[in-house]
Amino acid sequence: MGATFDYWKLTKTVLFYALVLVIVVVSVFPFYYAILTSLKSGTDLFRVTYWPTSISFENFRQVFSQGAFPRNLLNSVFVASVTVILALFLAVTASFALSRVRFRGRSLLLMTILAVSMFPQIAVLAGLFEVIRFLGIYNTPWALIFAYTIFTLPFTVWVLTTFMRDLPVEIEEAAIVDGATPWVIITQVFMPLMWPALVTTGLLAFIAAWNEFLFALTFTVSNDTRTVPVAIALLSGGSQYEIPWGIIMAASVVVTVPLVALVLVFQRKIVSGLTAGGVKG
Numbered sequence: 001m002g003a004t005f006d007y008w009k010l011t012k013t014v015l016f017y018a019l020v021l022v023i024v025v026v027s028v029f030p031f032y033y034a035i036l037t038s039l040k041s042g043t044d045l046f047r048v049t050y051w052p053t054s055i056s057f058e059n060f061r062q063v064f065s066q067g068a069f070p071r072n073l074l075n076s077v078f079v080a081s082v083t084v085i086l087a088l089f090l091a092v093t094a095s096f097a098l099s100r101v102r103f104r105g106r107s108l109l110l111m112t113i114l115a116v117s118m119f120p121q122i123a124v125l126a127g128l129f130e131v132i133r134f135l136g137i138y139n140t141p142w143a144l145i146f147a148y149t150i151f152t153l154p155f156t157v158w159v160l161t162t163f164m165r166d167l168p169v170e171i172e173e174a175a176i177v178d179g180a181t182p183w184v185i186i187t188q189v190f191m192p193l194m195w196p197a198l199v200t201t202g203l204l205a206f207i208a209a210w211n212e213f214l215f216a217l218t219f220t221v222s223n224d225t226r227t228v229p230v231a232i233a234l235l236s237g238g239s240q241y242e243i244p245w246g247i248i249m250a251a252s253v254v255v256t257v258p259l260v261a262l263v264l265v266f267q268r269k270i271v272s273g274l275t276a277g278g279v280k281g
Contacts, residue, residue: 031256038250045246059250068223069251072231076255079141079227080209083148084202090149091156091201092194096186098157099164100172110161117154121214132219143219144227148209156201163197164190199266207259228255 037045041056063069098110128147137143167190175185191198213229220226226234232251235244 034249034252038253059246062247063250069231072226072228076210076227079144080206082145083209084205086149087152087156087205088202091160094157095160095164098161113154114158139221139225147215152205159201160197163194
């Protein structure tokens, strides 16, 4: 019986790690092949190889030397960063009210906030376009910041509200006894304890704003205001034989590397933030 038990245990372990290996390969291979293609030049681009045979940084040089791609990259950094700041500021204050302040309709309001995120972008595109034109921010980075903040808030509010509900009430009561105002409680008591949730929601909001394409294509029309997803899409030529695949892959790698770096740096905080509130005891 012992040998049989060990056999099945070993089999399950092998199958588990085999499944993990398959998932990792499927997830990482597209990015690996993009890097491989970006380092090719000339006719090598049309040869299917899975190991580097020649290395050339010409595609990366062309990405940063032609067009407005560097400006587009800075636009994406600005738009995504401001979106995260606004979303977290509004979400932290809203989550404090939804988790700590008792008022009628609180649960209904929280469900309504979550329901807003269920609408697809295309369903609200026309109405949001008219609002942005009315505000006079069309073809500016603020149009994208406005749109991204609206679509990012439901998720950030929901996650931070769930996290803040799990914080001990005694901490808040002690702060109130010491004369702390609600703003002091939020910024100096709760926020230091909410770093895992803040990092997780902030990073996911950053990734959503960084990769978004539909709003960026609709609300910006000039190279000076476009973000990198639209810039990469506009790199293609007139026919399939004119598409600069090497340059497109190089641009894709440049855009993806910052996200990979951020996830690797904050991976522990991300795991803590995603599992927060999952177990109560």
